[in-house]
Amino acid sequence: MSASAIQAAPVPETFSDDDAAQARFEATRRYLAWRRRLLPLIATVGILVVWEASVHIFGIRPFIAPAPSAVVVMLVQKFGLLMSNLGPTAIEAISGFLIGNIAAVLIATSFVYQRTVEEAFFPVAVMVHTIPVMAYAPILVLLLGNGMAAKVAIAAMICFFPTLVNMTRGLRNVNPQHMELMRILSASPTEIFFKLRFKNSLPYLFSALKIAAATSVIGAIVGEWIGSTTGIGALIIQATYNFDSPLLYATIVVGSCFSALFFGIISWAERLSLKWNVAETA
Secondary structure, eight states: OOHHHHHHSOOOSHHHHHHHHHHHHHHHHHHHHHHHHHHHHHHHHHHHHHHHHHHHHHTOOTTTSOOHHHHHHHHHHTHHHHHHHHHHHHHHHHHHHHHHHHHHHHHHHHHHHOHHHHHHHHHHHHHHHHSOHHHHHHHHHHHHOSSHHHHHHHHHHHHHHHHHHHHHHHHHOOOHHHHHHHHHTTOOHHHHIIIIIHHHHHHHHHHHHHHHHHHHHHHHHHHHHHSOSSSHHHHHHHHHHTTOHHHHHHHHHHHHHHHHHHHHHHHHHHHHHTTTOHHHHO
């Protein structure tokens, strides 16, 4: 075949088709990503607009339900007060989060390696978890005092049970073939735990940690309701007794934003830790 015939031969369209398919895939992925971001924002703005309009149209009194604009004004005016009260709550929530989850991971490990321990103490953990937080919170305040220790203990107890259940399942739910391979390779118990069991449990663990990130803040606030002069919970009680609804709503917004931020940090850590598990982090 002559050189001119080779040059005149048509170019296969396989590569161009692949490029077009890849471009469509990327466009779809970007569309879905923006959709996930914009839809909650649009819904939130819509709710706020309806709320603002309802307050003005129906003449709702401020001490019953303040307009969102009044809440924003209060956030600006009382920003220093809100941040000074957020500090103790954040410390209590984070400390309870760490203590509760570390204890849950350690006990879950003992459950996996010692069935007798699980059979003895798991029903106790279930019974404790069924007790409403408002029931045992005063008991912890009486035992530990009105300081930060009681609030940390309440936050830790709320975080404990979901992590215990998820971590136990994650450590135990190991592929038998993988376990057999580790034994064939003469892996030590420590290597089996960290390279197989613990790695397998990470998706379960992070699912529990994301729940605990929100519930730890709730536990700290509930503890402040029982007895405290500082913190988001104490400020909520003060605003309620003074019929200061704008401050009440502003305090709730600050607490919710901190909880959402905490959840976002755990989600970010999950994406970094589970890059190998695309299905879990997608």
